[in-house]
Amino acid sequence: KAGVTQTPRYLIKTRGQQVTLSCSPISGHRSVSWYQQTPGQGLQFLFEYFSETQRNKGNFPGRFSGRQFSNSRSEMNVSTLELGDSALYLCASSDPNTGELFFGEGSRLTVL
Amino acid sequence: GEDVEQSLFLSVREGDSSVINCTYTDSSSTYLYWYKQEPGAGLQLLTYIFSNMDMKQDQRLTVLLNKKDKHLSLRIADTQTGDSAIYFCAETPMDSSYKLIFGSGTRLLVRP
Numbered sequence: 497k498a499g500v501t502q503t504p505r506y507l508i509k510t511r512g513q514q515v516t517l518s519c520s521p522i523s524g525h526r527s528v529s530w531y532q533q534t535p536g537q538g539l540q541f542l543f544e545y546f547s548e549t550q551r552n553k554g555n556f557p558g559r560f561s562g563r564q565f566s567n568s569r570s571e572m573n574v575s576t577l578e579l580g581d582s583a584l585y586l587c588a589s590s591d592p593n594t595g596e597l598f599f600g601e602g603s604r605l606t607v608l
Numbered sequence: 609g610e611d612v613e614q615s616l617f618l619s620v621r622e623g624d625s626s627v628i629n630c631t632y633t634d635s636s637s638t639y640l641y642w643y644k645q646e647p648g649a650g651l652q653l654l655t656y657i658f659s660n661m662d663m664k665q666d667q668r669l670t671v672l673l674n675k676k677d678k679h680l681s682l683r684i685a686d687t688q689t690g691d692s693a694i695y696f697c698a699e700t701p702m703d704s705s706y707k708l709i710f711g712s713g714t715r716l717l718v719r720p
Contacts, residue, residue, distance in 0.1 A: 539710035552706040599650035
């Protein structure tokens with residue numbers, strides 16, 4: 497069974513640009529959540545989706561958005577990138593039976 | 609409020625036991641988790657404990673929970689060099705069951 501797949505793994509953007517990150521959950525997992533990991537702030541919850549609906553949102557500005565498709569794949573978008581958005585963005589899908597989160601390897605974003 | 613704290617660094621000799629500590633503030637947390645992150649990888653769930661338990665043992669791992677002091681610890685017996693990684697504790701707040709609040713992580717270095 498394939499794990500959580502995140503693309504791209506690495507990307508470099510400049511300030512003011514926007515970026516879209518993709519996450520394919522484990523087959524059968526309908527809940528997808530996103531986290532930002534930085535050296536300064538650690539791991540912070542961004543948002544969680546289930547059946548194409550956002551159920552919970554962290555304390556991030558409106559530049560951070562996400563969505564989920566009918567096949568449970570999810571994307572997150574960051575507009576008007578700032579230097580501080582440089583981070584590892586982790587996606588996790590949740591086992592519907594146990595609730596355990598399975599994390600992808602992350603997308604490492606560098607903003608120059 | 610939501611806050612999870614950990615010490616930043618721990619160094620032990622191979623074969624010794626490691627104890628990683630964590631304090632949390634949300635007394636209503638239902639589940640408390642320990643995750644492991646190796647370089648360049650996502651997060652791997654090691655173990656978890658339900659808030660009505662005091663202790664959980666899983667092979668080399670022992671989790672102790674002191675609800676009165678809001679203190680969680682992870683003991684790794686017979687620590688190996690492959691255990692070198694960053695360890696995160698995390699809680700699921702009662703009012704937000706779809707997100708995890710992570711500690712800052714403890715970097716464990718196992719010396720040969």
